Amino acid sequence: MPRSSPAPVVRASWNIAKRLLARGVAYRDCEYWGKPVPGFGDPNARVLVLGLAPGAHGSNRTGRPFTGDASGKFMFPVLYETGFANQPNATDRDDGLKLKGLYITAAVRCAPPDNKPLPQELANCAPYLDREMAGLKNARVVVALGRIGFDAYLNYLKRQGHLTSRKDYVFKHGAKYKMADGKTLLASYHPSNQNTQTGKLTRQMFVGIFKEAARIADE
Numbered sequence: 001m002p003r004s005s006p007a008p009v010v011r012a013s014w015n016i017a018k019r020l021l022a023r024g025v026a027y028r029d030c031e032y033w034g035k036p037v038p039g040f041g042d043p044n045a046r047v048l049v050l051g052l053a054p055g056a057h058g059s060n061r062t063g064r065p066f067t068g069d070a071s072g073k074f075m076f077p078v079l080y081e082t083g084f085a086n087q088p089n090a091t092d093r094d095d096g097l098k099l100k101g102l103y104i105t106a107a108v109r110c111a112p113p114d115n116k117p118l119p120q121e122l123a124n125c126a127p128y129l130d131r132e133m134a135g136l137k138n139a140r141v142v143v144a145l146g147r148i149g150f151d152a153y154l155n156y157l158k159r160q161g162h163l164t165s166r167k168d169y170v171f172k173h174g175a176k177y178k179m180a181d182g183k184t185l186l187a188s189y190h191p192s193n194q195n196t197q198t199g200k201l202t203r204q205m206f207v208g209i210f211k212e213a214a215r216i217a218d219e
Contacts, residue, residue: 033063036110039132040065041103046217047084047141047210048133050149052190053108053117060111064093065104074191078203082210101217103139105132107152115192122152129156141213142183146190147171153185173205176212184216 037054054060058069066072067090076097080088084102089095108117108125133139133156144150150171157163162180169177175187188201188209195201 030061032061034060035063036128037063037065037106038109039103039105041099042101043103043135044138045099045101045103045136046138047102047143047213048136048139049102049104049143049145050129050153051104051106051145052115052148053106054111055115056111062092064090065106066090067095067097068092070193070196071191074196074203074206078206078210081207082214084210084214101214103132103136105129107148117148122148122155126152126155126159130159140183140217141186142179143186143188143209143213144171145188146192149190150185150187157181173201174209186213186216 037059051065054065055069055071058072059065059067062068066075072090076085076090077088079085079099079102084100086098086100087096090097107129108121109128110121112118112121129152142153144153150169151166154163154166154169157179158166160181169175169185171187173187173189175185177185179185186209188206189195191201191206
């Protein structure tokens with residue numbers, strides 16, 4: 001798989017982690033990755049997880065998707081339980097984590113303020129998603145985490161000429177669509193603190209998503 005290294009695509013003051021005005025006190029002595037975060041996982045994956053963007057103090061700090069933040073602490077135990085990961089913990093790039101049959105990437109490669117990427121930032125990062133998709137020859141299922149990830153995949157299909165309109169595809173947790181490129185799009189709420197701490201997304205709901213992804217991938 002190519003390592004995605006986009007040119008500066010997010011507001012310039014944000015892509016140098018040491019200058020983050022919102023740096024968490026708990027991480028003030030940490031060395032931040034502070035540059036575009038590449039995808040991670042099994043290059044022969046049958047399941048692709050498409051998220052939003054690096055978290056300011058998660059993958060923007062550690063350099064690996066969903067690593068070192070609350071979203072990852074919620075997600076990786078689920079991936080371990082459903083057979084996609086060799087361990088339930090993800091703390092840093094050297095923690096021994098390996099993914100099996102699954103690859104994780106994001107619609108945006110740099111940490112946007114307030115987790116709200118601008119349309120231009122999404123557009124600037126789109127070619128790197130296209131390259132990853134081209135390299136994932138065995139992917140059969142796309143698990144979109146949140147509406148931004150969901151829309152990013154639909155926009156990818158439009159760029160590839162597989163989709164003319166998005167109006168028939170509605171984001172909701174558990175929504176499942178067979179797409180024109182032969183893959184199945186499976187939607188999930190994002191495992192953000194906002195969703196998990198309020199009960200909008202429960203562990204049982206998230207386990208169900210990845211069990212369904214595994215079932216479809218094995219058909």
